[in-house]
Amino acid sequence: MNKIEAIEKVKSVREYMKKALSREDHQLVLSLLERPYPLEDEGNVEFLFREDGEKVAELLxxxxxxxxxxxxAPHYLVVLSRAEGVDYRRAGFIAQSIILRLMQEGIGTCWVSVESSDVVKEKLQLETDKEVAALIALGYPRETGFFEKFFSGIKASRSPYSETGYADFRFEYEKDTRQPVGTGTFIYIDNWGNVADADELERRGYLEVYHYMKYAPSWGNRRPWRFILQNFDIVMAVQRMAETEQLADHLEGGIAMYFFQLAMHEMGIRGYWLMDAQAEVPDNYFLAGKYVSDK
Ligand SMILES: Cc1cc2nc3c(=O)[nH]c(=O)nc-3n(C[C@H](O)[C@H](O)[C@H](O)COP(=O)(O)O)c2cc1C
Structure with missing residues:
Protein backbone atom coordinates (compact mmCIF):
# COMPACT_ATOMS: atom_id res chain seq x y z
CA MET A 1 0.00 0.00 0.00
CA ASN A 2 1.54 3.31 -0.97
CA LYS A 3 0.84 6.52 0.90
CA ILE A 4 -1.91 7.81 -1.34
CA GLU A 5 -3.75 4.50 -1.04
CA ALA A 6 -3.24 4.72 2.69
CA ILE A 7 -4.93 8.15 2.71
CA GLU A 8 -8.13 6.60 1.45
CA LYS A 9 -8.00 3.94 4.11
CA VAL A 10 -7.50 6.28 7.01
CA LYS A 11 -10.03 5.19 9.54
CA SER A 12 -9.93 5.43 13.30
CA VAL A 13 -9.54 2.10 15.06
CA ARG A 14 -11.38 2.12 18.36
CA GLU A 15 -11.14 -1.55 19.32
CA TYR A 16 -7.82 -3.29 19.68
CA MET A 17 -6.53 -6.77 20.27
CA LYS A 18 -5.16 -7.15 23.77
CA LYS A 19 -1.78 -7.86 22.31
CA ALA A 20 1.47 -5.93 22.33
CA LEU A 21 3.11 -4.97 19.06
CA SER A 22 5.60 -7.45 17.63
CA ARG A 23 9.26 -6.65 18.15
CA GLU A 24 9.54 -5.56 14.56
CA ASP A 25 6.56 -3.20 14.75
CA HIS A 26 7.72 -1.89 18.09
CA GLN A 27 11.05 -1.04 16.48
CA LEU A 28 9.26 0.64 13.61
CA VAL A 29 7.34 2.89 16.00
CA LEU A 30 10.52 3.88 17.81
CA SER A 31 12.30 4.61 14.55
CA LEU A 32 9.44 6.86 13.40
CA LEU A 33 9.73 8.90 16.58
CA GLU A 34 13.32 9.78 15.81
CA ARG A 35 14.30 12.96 14.05
CA PRO A 36 14.48 14.19 11.36
CA TYR A 37 10.71 14.60 11.07
CA PRO A 38 9.10 15.36 7.72
CA LEU A 39 8.74 18.96 8.89
CA GLU A 40 11.22 21.08 10.82
CA ASP A 41 9.95 21.52 14.37
CA GLU A 42 12.84 23.43 15.99
CA GLY A 43 12.72 20.94 18.86
CA ASN A 44 9.22 22.07 19.87
CA VAL A 45 7.45 18.79 19.19
CA GLU A 46 8.06 15.52 20.97
CA PHE A 47 6.50 12.06 21.11
CA LEU A 48 6.52 9.59 23.98
CA PHE A 49 5.79 5.96 23.34
CA ARG A 50 3.87 4.40 26.21
CA GLU A 51 4.02 0.65 26.08
CA ASP A 52 1.89 0.25 29.18
CA GLY A 53 -1.41 0.95 27.46
CA GLU A 54 -3.57 -0.79 30.01
CA LYS A 55 -2.21 1.38 32.79
CA VAL A 56 -2.45 4.58 30.74
CA ALA A 57 -6.08 3.80 29.85
CA GLU A 58 -6.90 3.26 33.51
CA LEU A 59 -5.22 6.49 34.60
CA LEU A 60 -6.86 8.56 31.88
CA ALA A 73 -5.39 0.31 23.42
CA PRO A 74 -2.24 -1.72 24.12
CA HIS A 75 -0.03 1.32 23.50
CA TYR A 76 -0.20 5.07 23.12
CA LEU A 77 1.80 7.89 21.70
CA VAL A 78 1.73 11.03 23.79
CA VAL A 79 1.96 14.03 21.48
CA LEU A 80 3.79 16.91 23.15
CA SER A 81 4.11 20.41 21.80
CA ARG A 82 5.22 23.84 22.90
CA ALA A 83 2.11 25.89 23.68
CA GLU A 84 2.05 27.83 20.40
CA GLY A 85 -0.35 27.46 17.48
CA VAL A 86 2.47 27.01 15.00
CA ASP A 87 3.96 24.14 17.02
CA TYR A 88 0.59 22.44 17.40
CA ARG A 89 0.28 22.59 13.62
CA ARG A 90 3.72 21.06 13.29
CA ALA A 91 2.78 18.37 15.82
CA GLY A 92 -0.39 17.50 13.87
CA PHE A 93 1.56 17.34 10.61
CA ILE A 94 4.31 15.10 11.97
CA ALA A 95 1.95 12.86 13.95
CA GLN A 96 -0.27 12.29 10.95
CA SER A 97 2.75 11.24 8.88
CA ILE A 98 3.53 8.66 11.57
CA ILE A 99 -0.09 7.46 11.63
CA LEU A 100 -0.09 6.90 7.89
CA ARG A 101 3.16 4.98 8.02
CA LEU A 102 1.81 2.75 10.81
CA MET A 103 -1.37 2.08 8.87
CA GLN A 104 0.68 0.89 5.92
CA GLU A 105 1.98 -1.83 8.26
CA GLY A 106 -1.50 -2.81 9.46
CA ILE A 107 -1.17 -0.99 12.78
CA GLY A 108 -4.37 0.76 13.78
CA THR A 109 -4.49 4.16 15.44
CA CYS A 110 -6.99 6.65 16.82
CA TRP A 111 -6.48 10.24 17.85
CA VAL A 112 -7.59 10.74 21.44
CA SER A 113 -8.41 14.29 22.53
CA VAL A 114 -7.01 15.86 25.63
CA GLU A 115 -9.01 18.55 27.34
CA SER A 116 -6.57 19.43 30.08
CA SER A 117 -2.90 18.95 29.37
CA ASP A 118 -2.11 19.61 33.05
CA VAL A 119 -4.38 16.85 34.29
CA VAL A 120 -2.91 14.35 31.83
CA LYS A 121 0.62 15.34 32.81
CA GLU A 122 -0.23 14.88 36.45
CA LYS A 123 -1.91 11.51 35.92
CA LEU A 124 0.95 10.19 33.80
CA GLN A 125 3.58 11.95 35.95
CA LEU A 126 5.17 13.65 32.99
CA GLU A 127 7.86 16.21 33.70
CA THR A 128 7.86 18.51 30.70
CA ASP A 129 7.34 22.16 29.89
CA LYS A 130 5.52 21.19 26.70
CA GLU A 131 1.76 20.64 26.50
CA VAL A 132 0.09 17.30 25.92
CA ALA A 133 -1.59 18.13 22.62
CA ALA A 134 -3.29 14.74 22.23
CA LEU A 135 -2.74 11.03 22.52
CA ILE A 136 -2.72 8.47 19.75
CA ALA A 137 -4.01 5.01 20.62
CA LEU A 138 -2.23 2.28 18.72
CA GLY A 139 -2.22 -1.46 18.27
CA TYR A 140 -3.57 -4.21 16.09
CA PRO A 141 -7.25 -3.77 15.20
CA ARG A 142 -9.47 -6.28 17.02
CA GLU A 143 -11.31 -7.17 13.87
CA THR A 144 -9.09 -9.21 11.59
CA GLY A 145 -8.73 -7.68 8.16
CA PHE A 146 -10.08 -4.39 9.54
CA PHE A 147 -8.67 -2.22 6.78
CA GLU A 148 -9.43 -4.73 4.02
CA LYS A 149 -13.05 -5.11 5.12
CA PHE A 150 -13.53 -1.42 5.45
CA PHE A 151 -12.23 -0.90 1.97
CA SER A 152 -14.20 -3.69 0.32
CA GLY A 153 -17.41 -2.33 1.91
CA ILE A 154 -17.11 0.64 -0.38
CA LYS A 155 -18.73 -0.33 -3.63
CA ALA A 156 -17.48 2.35 -5.96
CA SER A 157 -13.83 3.16 -6.32
CA ARG A 158 -13.04 5.91 -3.87
CA SER A 159 -10.64 7.54 -6.20
CA PRO A 160 -12.76 8.68 -9.13
CA TYR A 161 -9.72 8.69 -11.38
CA SER A 162 -8.80 5.07 -11.07
CA GLU A 163 -11.83 3.61 -12.82
CA THR A 164 -14.55 6.03 -13.64
CA GLY A 165 -12.71 9.11 -14.81
CA TYR A 166 -13.56 12.71 -14.23
CA ALA A 167 -17.31 12.58 -14.75
CA ASP A 168 -17.88 10.77 -11.49
CA PHE A 169 -15.77 13.16 -9.58
CA ARG A 170 -18.19 16.00 -10.13
CA PHE A 171 -20.79 13.85 -8.49
CA GLU A 172 -18.49 13.21 -5.57
CA TYR A 173 -17.58 16.84 -5.23
CA GLU A 174 -21.20 17.91 -5.06
CA LYS A 175 -22.70 15.05 -3.14
CA ASP A 176 -19.77 14.28 -1.00
CA THR A 177 -21.06 12.08 1.79
CA ARG A 178 -18.14 12.86 4.07
CA GLN A 179 -18.65 16.58 3.80
CA PRO A 180 -21.51 17.85 5.97
CA VAL A 181 -24.47 19.24 4.01
CA GLY A 182 -24.07 22.86 3.08
CA THR A 183 -20.30 22.94 3.36
CA GLY A 184 -19.47 21.30 0.04
CA THR A 185 -18.17 24.69 -1.01
CA PHE A 186 -14.86 24.82 0.72
CA ILE A 187 -12.45 26.06 -1.93
CA TYR A 188 -12.42 29.69 -2.94
CA ILE A 189 -10.60 31.55 -5.67
CA ASP A 190 -8.77 34.77 -4.73
CA ASN A 191 -11.29 35.79 -2.09
CA TRP A 192 -13.37 34.16 0.59
CA GLY A 193 -16.83 33.31 -0.74
CA ASN A 194 -15.78 33.13 -4.39
CA VAL A 195 -16.44 29.40 -4.74
CA ALA A 196 -14.26 27.32 -7.08
CA ASP A 197 -16.31 24.86 -9.07
CA ALA A 198 -15.16 21.42 -10.13
CA ASP A 199 -14.27 22.59 -13.66
CA GLU A 200 -11.99 25.26 -12.34
CA LEU A 201 -10.27 22.85 -9.97
CA GLU A 202 -9.84 20.35 -12.76
CA ARG A 203 -8.36 23.01 -14.99
CA ARG A 204 -5.81 23.84 -12.33
CA GLY A 205 -5.03 20.16 -11.77
CA TYR A 206 -6.18 20.22 -8.14
CA LEU A 207 -9.41 18.29 -8.29
CA GLU A 208 -8.18 15.02 -6.85
CA VAL A 209 -6.29 16.76 -4.08
CA TYR A 210 -9.52 18.02 -2.58
CA HIS A 211 -11.05 14.61 -2.94
CA TYR A 212 -8.33 13.27 -0.63
CA MET A 213 -8.84 16.01 1.93
CA LYS A 214 -12.09 14.52 3.11
CA TYR A 215 -10.18 11.61 4.62
CA ALA A 216 -8.15 13.82 6.93
CA PRO A 217 -9.14 13.13 10.55
CA SER A 218 -10.64 15.95 12.57
CA TRP A 219 -12.25 16.36 15.94
CA GLY A 220 -15.78 14.94 15.70
CA ASN A 221 -15.15 14.69 11.95
CA ARG A 222 -15.96 18.39 11.68
CA ARG A 223 -13.52 19.01 8.82
CA PRO A 224 -12.89 22.63 9.68
CA TRP A 225 -10.56 23.59 6.83
CA ARG A 226 -11.16 25.85 3.86
CA PHE A 227 -8.83 26.86 1.04
CA ILE A 228 -8.27 30.04 -0.88
CA LEU A 229 -6.43 29.76 -4.19
CA GLN A 230 -4.11 32.74 -4.66
CA ASN A 231 -2.52 32.33 -8.10
CA PHE A 232 -0.11 29.42 -7.62
CA ASP A 233 -0.29 29.49 -3.84
CA ILE A 234 -3.01 28.04 -1.65
CA VAL A 235 -3.97 29.39 1.75
CA MET A 236 -5.56 27.16 4.36
CA ALA A 237 -8.01 28.58 6.90
CA VAL A 238 -9.30 26.59 9.85
CA GLN A 239 -12.56 27.15 11.67
CA ARG A 240 -12.24 27.66 15.41
CA MET A 241 -13.97 25.09 17.55
CA ALA A 242 -14.97 27.61 20.21
CA GLU A 243 -15.30 31.37 20.34
CA THR A 244 -11.68 31.85 21.18
CA GLU A 245 -8.86 30.15 19.37
CA GLN A 246 -7.80 26.88 20.97
CA LEU A 247 -4.46 25.19 20.46
CA ALA A 248 -6.35 22.03 19.50
CA ASP A 249 -7.68 23.83 16.41
CA HIS A 250 -4.10 24.12 15.22
CA LEU A 251 -3.50 20.41 15.66
CA GLU A 252 -6.30 19.75 13.18
CA GLY A 253 -4.82 22.35 10.84
CA GLY A 254 -1.50 20.49 10.87
CA ILE A 255 -3.14 17.14 10.20
CA ALA A 256 -4.90 18.59 7.17
CA MET A 257 -1.70 20.27 6.00
CA TYR A 258 0.02 16.89 5.93
CA PHE A 259 -2.77 15.32 3.87
CA PHE A 260 -2.79 18.23 1.50
CA GLN A 261 0.95 18.17 0.91
CA LEU A 262 0.98 14.43 0.38
CA ALA A 263 -1.88 14.60 -2.13
CA MET A 264 -0.25 17.51 -3.97
CA HIS A 265 3.05 15.66 -4.23
CA GLU A 266 1.30 12.55 -5.47
CA MET A 267 -0.39 14.65 -8.16
CA GLY A 268 3.04 15.92 -9.16
CA ILE A 269 2.53 19.43 -7.75
CA ARG A 270 5.54 19.75 -5.52
CA GLY A 271 5.74 22.46 -2.95
CA TYR A 272 5.90 23.18 0.75
CA TRP A 273 4.00 24.92 3.52
CA LEU A 274 4.82 28.31 4.92
CA MET A 275 3.41 28.61 8.39
CA ASP A 276 1.91 32.03 7.87
CA ALA A 277 -0.39 33.52 5.27
CA GLN A 278 -2.33 36.64 4.37
CA ALA A 279 -6.02 36.58 3.45
CA GLU A 280 -9.33 37.97 4.65
CA VAL A 281 -11.32 35.30 6.46
CA PRO A 282 -14.38 35.43 8.74
CA ASP A 283 -13.77 35.99 12.47
CA ASN A 284 -14.39 32.38 13.36
CA TYR A 285 -11.50 31.22 11.12
CA PHE A 286 -7.76 31.59 11.42
CA LEU A 287 -5.02 31.18 8.82
CA ALA A 288 -2.96 28.02 9.20
CA GLY A 289 -0.48 28.50 6.38
CA LYS A 290 0.22 28.93 2.71
CA TYR A 291 1.20 26.12 0.37
CA VAL A 292 3.76 27.41 -2.08
CA SER A 293 4.20 25.40 -5.28
CA ASP A 294 7.72 24.94 -6.62
CA LYS A 295 7.88 27.05 -9.72
C1 LIG B 1 -7.53 16.16 17.32
C2 LIG B 1 -8.44 14.95 17.23
C3 LIG B 1 -8.97 14.42 18.38
C4 LIG B 1 -9.79 13.28 18.31
N1 LIG B 1 -10.28 12.73 19.47
C5 LIG B 1 -10.98 11.59 19.41
C6 LIG B 1 -11.44 10.97 20.62
O1 LIG B 1 -11.17 11.45 21.71
N2 LIG B 1 -12.15 9.83 20.52
C7 LIG B 1 -12.46 9.27 19.32
O2 LIG B 1 -13.12 8.24 19.29
N3 LIG B 1 -12.03 9.83 18.14
C8 LIG B 1 -11.29 10.96 18.16
N4 LIG B 1 -10.84 11.53 17.00
C9 LIG B 1 -11.08 10.84 15.73
C10 LIG B 1 -12.17 11.52 14.88
O3 LIG B 1 -13.42 11.31 15.48
C11 LIG B 1 -12.10 10.90 13.48
O4 LIG B 1 -10.88 11.23 12.88
C12 LIG B 1 -13.20 11.40 12.57
O5 LIG B 1 -14.45 11.30 13.18
C13 LIG B 1 -13.21 10.58 11.27
O6 LIG B 1 -13.74 9.32 11.54
P1 LIG B 1 -13.13 7.97 11.05
O7 LIG B 1 -11.68 7.99 11.32
O8 LIG B 1 -13.84 6.91 11.84
O9 LIG B 1 -13.45 7.90 9.58
C14 LIG B 1 -10.07 12.68 17.05
C15 LIG B 1 -9.51 13.24 15.89
C16 LIG B 1 -8.71 14.36 15.97
C17 LIG B 1 -8.10 14.90 14.73
Whole structure:
Protein backbone atom coordinates (compact mmCIF):
# COMPACT_ATOMS: atom_id res chain seq x y z
CA MET A 1 0.00 0.00 0.00
CA ASN A 2 1.54 3.31 -0.97
CA LYS A 3 0.84 6.52 0.90
CA ILE A 4 -1.91 7.81 -1.34
CA GLU A 5 -3.75 4.50 -1.04
CA ALA A 6 -3.24 4.72 2.69
CA ILE A 7 -4.93 8.15 2.71
CA GLU A 8 -8.13 6.60 1.45
CA LYS A 9 -8.00 3.94 4.11
CA VAL A 10 -7.50 6.28 7.01
CA LYS A 11 -10.03 5.19 9.54
CA SER A 12 -9.93 5.43 13.30
CA VAL A 13 -9.54 2.10 15.06
CA ARG A 14 -11.38 2.12 18.36
CA GLU A 15 -11.14 -1.55 19.32
CA TYR A 16 -7.82 -3.29 19.68
CA MET A 17 -6.53 -6.77 20.27
CA LYS A 18 -5.16 -7.15 23.77
CA LYS A 19 -1.78 -7.86 22.31
CA ALA A 20 1.47 -5.93 22.33
CA LEU A 21 3.11 -4.97 19.06
CA SER A 22 5.60 -7.45 17.63
CA ARG A 23 9.26 -6.65 18.15
CA GLU A 24 9.54 -5.56 14.56
CA ASP A 25 6.56 -3.20 14.75
CA HIS A 26 7.72 -1.89 18.09
CA GLN A 27 11.05 -1.04 16.48
CA LEU A 28 9.26 0.64 13.61
CA VAL A 29 7.34 2.89 16.00
CA LEU A 30 10.52 3.88 17.81
CA SER A 31 12.30 4.61 14.55
CA LEU A 32 9.44 6.86 13.40
CA LEU A 33 9.73 8.90 16.58
CA GLU A 34 13.32 9.78 15.81
CA ARG A 35 14.30 12.96 14.05
CA PRO A 36 14.48 14.19 11.36
CA TYR A 37 10.71 14.60 11.07
CA PRO A 38 9.10 15.36 7.72
CA LEU A 39 8.74 18.96 8.89
CA GLU A 40 11.22 21.08 10.82
CA ASP A 41 9.95 21.52 14.37
CA GLU A 42 12.84 23.43 15.99
CA GLY A 43 12.72 20.94 18.86
CA ASN A 44 9.22 22.07 19.87
CA VAL A 45 7.45 18.79 19.19
CA GLU A 46 8.06 15.52 20.97
CA PHE A 47 6.50 12.06 21.11
CA LEU A 48 6.52 9.59 23.98
CA PHE A 49 5.79 5.96 23.34
CA ARG A 50 3.87 4.40 26.21
CA GLU A 51 4.02 0.65 26.08
CA ASP A 52 1.89 0.25 29.18
CA GLY A 53 -1.41 0.95 27.46
CA GLU A 54 -3.57 -0.79 30.01
CA LYS A 55 -2.21 1.38 32.79
CA VAL A 56 -2.45 4.58 30.74
CA ALA A 57 -6.08 3.80 29.85
CA GLU A 58 -6.90 3.26 33.51
CA LEU A 59 -5.22 6.49 34.60
CA LEU A 60 -6.86 8.56 31.88
CA UNK A 61 -10.33 7.12 32.14
CA UNK A 62 -12.68 10.10 32.45
CA UNK A 63 -9.84 12.46 31.51
CA UNK A 64 -8.99 11.90 27.83
CA UNK A 65 -11.17 11.06 24.82
CA UNK A 66 -14.51 12.52 23.79
CA UNK A 67 -16.35 13.40 27.03
CA UNK A 68 -13.68 11.54 28.96
CA UNK A 69 -14.31 8.30 27.10
CA UNK A 70 -10.86 6.84 26.82
CA UNK A 71 -10.06 4.54 23.90
CA UNK A 72 -8.47 1.39 25.30
CA ALA A 73 -5.39 0.31 23.42
CA PRO A 74 -2.24 -1.72 24.12
CA HIS A 75 -0.03 1.32 23.50
CA TYR A 76 -0.20 5.07 23.12
CA LEU A 77 1.80 7.89 21.70
CA VAL A 78 1.73 11.03 23.79
CA VAL A 79 1.96 14.03 21.48
CA LEU A 80 3.79 16.91 23.15
CA SER A 81 4.11 20.41 21.80
CA ARG A 82 5.22 23.84 22.90
CA ALA A 83 2.11 25.89 23.68
CA GLU A 84 2.05 27.83 20.40
CA GLY A 85 -0.35 27.46 17.48
CA VAL A 86 2.47 27.01 15.00
CA ASP A 87 3.96 24.14 17.02
CA TYR A 88 0.59 22.44 17.40
CA ARG A 89 0.28 22.59 13.62
CA ARG A 90 3.72 21.06 13.29
CA ALA A 91 2.78 18.37 15.82
CA GLY A 92 -0.39 17.50 13.87
CA PHE A 93 1.56 17.34 10.61
CA ILE A 94 4.31 15.10 11.97
CA ALA A 95 1.95 12.86 13.95
CA GLN A 96 -0.27 12.29 10.95
CA SER A 97 2.75 11.24 8.88
CA ILE A 98 3.53 8.66 11.57
CA ILE A 99 -0.09 7.46 11.63
CA LEU A 100 -0.09 6.90 7.89
CA ARG A 101 3.16 4.98 8.02
CA LEU A 102 1.81 2.75 10.81
CA MET A 103 -1.37 2.08 8.87
CA GLN A 104 0.68 0.89 5.92
CA GLU A 105 1.98 -1.83 8.26
CA GLY A 106 -1.50 -2.81 9.46
CA ILE A 107 -1.17 -0.99 12.78
CA GLY A 108 -4.37 0.76 13.78
CA THR A 109 -4.49 4.16 15.44
CA CYS A 110 -6.99 6.65 16.82
CA TRP A 111 -6.48 10.24 17.85
CA VAL A 112 -7.59 10.74 21.44
CA SER A 113 -8.41 14.29 22.53
CA VAL A 114 -7.01 15.86 25.63
CA GLU A 115 -9.01 18.55 27.34
CA SER A 116 -6.57 19.43 30.08
CA SER A 117 -2.90 18.95 29.37
CA ASP A 118 -2.11 19.61 33.05
CA VAL A 119 -4.38 16.85 34.29
CA VAL A 120 -2.91 14.35 31.83
CA LYS A 121 0.62 15.34 32.81
CA GLU A 122 -0.23 14.88 36.45
CA LYS A 123 -1.91 11.51 35.92
CA LEU A 124 0.95 10.19 33.80
CA GLN A 125 3.58 11.95 35.95
CA LEU A 126 5.17 13.65 32.99
CA GLU A 127 7.86 16.21 33.70
CA THR A 128 7.86 18.51 30.70
CA ASP A 129 7.34 22.16 29.89
CA LYS A 130 5.52 21.19 26.70
CA GLU A 131 1.76 20.64 26.50
CA VAL A 132 0.09 17.30 25.92
CA ALA A 133 -1.59 18.13 22.62
CA ALA A 134 -3.29 14.74 22.23
CA LEU A 135 -2.74 11.03 22.52
CA ILE A 136 -2.72 8.47 19.75
CA ALA A 137 -4.01 5.01 20.62
CA LEU A 138 -2.23 2.28 18.72
CA GLY A 139 -2.22 -1.46 18.27
CA TYR A 140 -3.57 -4.21 16.09
CA PRO A 141 -7.25 -3.77 15.20
CA ARG A 142 -9.47 -6.28 17.02
CA GLU A 143 -11.31 -7.17 13.87
CA THR A 144 -9.09 -9.21 11.59
CA GLY A 145 -8.73 -7.68 8.16
CA PHE A 146 -10.08 -4.39 9.54
CA PHE A 147 -8.67 -2.22 6.78
CA GLU A 148 -9.43 -4.73 4.02
CA LYS A 149 -13.05 -5.11 5.12
CA PHE A 150 -13.53 -1.42 5.45
CA PHE A 151 -12.23 -0.90 1.97
CA SER A 152 -14.20 -3.69 0.32
CA GLY A 153 -17.41 -2.33 1.91
CA ILE A 154 -17.11 0.64 -0.38
CA LYS A 155 -18.73 -0.33 -3.63
CA ALA A 156 -17.48 2.35 -5.96
CA SER A 157 -13.83 3.16 -6.32
CA ARG A 158 -13.04 5.91 -3.87
CA SER A 159 -10.64 7.54 -6.20
CA PRO A 160 -12.76 8.68 -9.13
CA TYR A 161 -9.72 8.69 -11.38
CA SER A 162 -8.80 5.07 -11.07
CA GLU A 163 -11.83 3.61 -12.82
CA THR A 164 -14.55 6.03 -13.64
CA GLY A 165 -12.71 9.11 -14.81
CA TYR A 166 -13.56 12.71 -14.23
CA ALA A 167 -17.31 12.58 -14.75
CA ASP A 168 -17.88 10.77 -11.49
CA PHE A 169 -15.77 13.16 -9.58
CA ARG A 170 -18.19 16.00 -10.13
CA PHE A 171 -20.79 13.85 -8.49
CA GLU A 172 -18.49 13.21 -5.57
CA TYR A 173 -17.58 16.84 -5.23
CA GLU A 174 -21.20 17.91 -5.06
CA LYS A 175 -22.70 15.05 -3.14
CA ASP A 176 -19.77 14.28 -1.00
CA THR A 177 -21.06 12.08 1.79
CA ARG A 178 -18.14 12.86 4.07
CA GLN A 179 -18.65 16.58 3.80
CA PRO A 180 -21.51 17.85 5.97
CA VAL A 181 -24.47 19.24 4.01
CA GLY A 182 -24.07 22.86 3.08
CA THR A 183 -20.30 22.94 3.36
CA GLY A 184 -19.47 21.30 0.04
CA THR A 185 -18.17 24.69 -1.01
CA PHE A 186 -14.86 24.82 0.72
CA ILE A 187 -12.45 26.06 -1.93
CA TYR A 188 -12.42 29.69 -2.94
CA ILE A 189 -10.60 31.55 -5.67
CA ASP A 190 -8.77 34.77 -4.73
CA ASN A 191 -11.29 35.79 -2.09
CA TRP A 192 -13.37 34.16 0.59
CA GLY A 193 -16.83 33.31 -0.74
CA ASN A 194 -15.78 33.13 -4.39
CA VAL A 195 -16.44 29.40 -4.74
CA ALA A 196 -14.26 27.32 -7.08
CA ASP A 197 -16.31 24.86 -9.07
CA ALA A 198 -15.16 21.42 -10.13
CA ASP A 199 -14.27 22.59 -13.66
CA GLU A 200 -11.99 25.26 -12.34
CA LEU A 201 -10.27 22.85 -9.97
CA GLU A 202 -9.84 20.35 -12.76
CA ARG A 203 -8.36 23.01 -14.99
CA ARG A 204 -5.81 23.84 -12.33
CA GLY A 205 -5.03 20.16 -11.77
CA TYR A 206 -6.18 20.22 -8.14
CA LEU A 207 -9.41 18.29 -8.29
CA GLU A 208 -8.18 15.02 -6.85
CA VAL A 209 -6.29 16.76 -4.08
CA TYR A 210 -9.52 18.02 -2.58
CA HIS A 211 -11.05 14.61 -2.94
CA TYR A 212 -8.33 13.27 -0.63
CA MET A 213 -8.84 16.01 1.93
CA LYS A 214 -12.09 14.52 3.11
CA TYR A 215 -10.18 11.61 4.62
CA ALA A 216 -8.15 13.82 6.93
CA PRO A 217 -9.14 13.13 10.55
CA SER A 218 -10.64 15.95 12.57
CA TRP A 219 -12.25 16.36 15.94
CA GLY A 220 -15.78 14.94 15.70
CA ASN A 221 -15.15 14.69 11.95
CA ARG A 222 -15.96 18.39 11.68
CA ARG A 223 -13.52 19.01 8.82
CA PRO A 224 -12.89 22.63 9.68
CA TRP A 225 -10.56 23.59 6.83
CA ARG A 226 -11.16 25.85 3.86
CA PHE A 227 -8.83 26.86 1.04
CA ILE A 228 -8.27 30.04 -0.88
CA LEU A 229 -6.43 29.76 -4.19
CA GLN A 230 -4.11 32.74 -4.66
CA ASN A 231 -2.52 32.33 -8.10
CA PHE A 232 -0.11 29.42 -7.62
CA ASP A 233 -0.29 29.49 -3.84
CA ILE A 234 -3.01 28.04 -1.65
CA VAL A 235 -3.97 29.39 1.75
CA MET A 236 -5.56 27.16 4.36
CA ALA A 237 -8.01 28.58 6.90
CA VAL A 238 -9.30 26.59 9.85
CA GLN A 239 -12.56 27.15 11.67
CA ARG A 240 -12.24 27.66 15.41
CA MET A 241 -13.97 25.09 17.55
CA ALA A 242 -14.97 27.61 20.21
CA GLU A 243 -15.30 31.37 20.34
CA THR A 244 -11.68 31.85 21.18
CA GLU A 245 -8.86 30.15 19.37
CA GLN A 246 -7.80 26.88 20.97
CA LEU A 247 -4.46 25.19 20.46
CA ALA A 248 -6.35 22.03 19.50
CA ASP A 249 -7.68 23.83 16.41
CA HIS A 250 -4.10 24.12 15.22
CA LEU A 251 -3.50 20.41 15.66
CA GLU A 252 -6.30 19.75 13.18
CA GLY A 253 -4.82 22.35 10.84
CA GLY A 254 -1.50 20.49 10.87
CA ILE A 255 -3.14 17.14 10.20
CA ALA A 256 -4.90 18.59 7.17
CA MET A 257 -1.70 20.27 6.00
CA TYR A 258 0.02 16.89 5.93
CA PHE A 259 -2.77 15.32 3.87
CA PHE A 260 -2.79 18.23 1.50
CA GLN A 261 0.95 18.17 0.91
CA LEU A 262 0.98 14.43 0.38
CA ALA A 263 -1.88 14.60 -2.13
CA MET A 264 -0.25 17.51 -3.97
CA HIS A 265 3.05 15.66 -4.23
CA GLU A 266 1.30 12.55 -5.47
CA MET A 267 -0.39 14.65 -8.16
CA GLY A 268 3.04 15.92 -9.16
CA ILE A 269 2.53 19.43 -7.75
CA ARG A 270 5.54 19.75 -5.52
CA GLY A 271 5.74 22.46 -2.95
CA TYR A 272 5.90 23.18 0.75
CA TRP A 273 4.00 24.92 3.52
CA LEU A 274 4.82 28.31 4.92
CA MET A 275 3.41 28.61 8.39
CA ASP A 276 1.91 32.03 7.87
CA ALA A 277 -0.39 33.52 5.27
CA GLN A 278 -2.33 36.64 4.37
CA ALA A 279 -6.02 36.58 3.45
CA GLU A 280 -9.33 37.97 4.65
CA VAL A 281 -11.32 35.30 6.46
CA PRO A 282 -14.38 35.43 8.74
CA ASP A 283 -13.77 35.99 12.47
CA ASN A 284 -14.39 32.38 13.36
CA TYR A 285 -11.50 31.22 11.12
CA PHE A 286 -7.76 31.59 11.42
CA LEU A 287 -5.02 31.18 8.82
CA ALA A 288 -2.96 28.02 9.20
CA GLY A 289 -0.48 28.50 6.38
CA LYS A 290 0.22 28.93 2.71
CA TYR A 291 1.20 26.12 0.37
CA VAL A 292 3.76 27.41 -2.08
CA SER A 293 4.20 25.40 -5.28
CA ASP A 294 7.72 24.94 -6.62
CA LYS A 295 7.88 27.05 -9.72
C1 LIG B 1 -7.53 16.16 17.32
C2 LIG B 1 -8.44 14.95 17.23
C3 LIG B 1 -8.97 14.42 18.38
C4 LIG B 1 -9.79 13.28 18.31
N1 LIG B 1 -10.28 12.73 19.47
C5 LIG B 1 -10.98 11.59 19.41
C6 LIG B 1 -11.44 10.97 20.62
O1 LIG B 1 -11.17 11.45 21.71
N2 LIG B 1 -12.15 9.83 20.52
C7 LIG B 1 -12.46 9.27 19.32
O2 LIG B 1 -13.12 8.24 19.29
N3 LIG B 1 -12.03 9.83 18.14
C8 LIG B 1 -11.29 10.96 18.16
N4 LIG B 1 -10.84 11.53 17.00
C9 LIG B 1 -11.08 10.84 15.73
C10 LIG B 1 -12.17 11.52 14.88
O3 LIG B 1 -13.42 11.31 15.48
C11 LIG B 1 -12.10 10.90 13.48
O4 LIG B 1 -10.88 11.23 12.88
C12 LIG B 1 -13.20 11.40 12.57
O5 LIG B 1 -14.45 11.30 13.18
C13 LIG B 1 -13.21 10.58 11.27
O6 LIG B 1 -13.74 9.32 11.54
P1 LIG B 1 -13.13 7.97 11.05
O7 LIG B 1 -11.68 7.99 11.32
O8 LIG B 1 -13.84 6.91 11.84
O9 LIG B 1 -13.45 7.90 9.58
C14 LIG B 1 -10.07 12.68 17.05
C15 LIG B 1 -9.51 13.24 15.89
C16 LIG B 1 -8.71 14.36 15.97
C17 LIG B 1 -8.10 14.90 14.73
Missing amino acids: DGVAGYSGRMIE
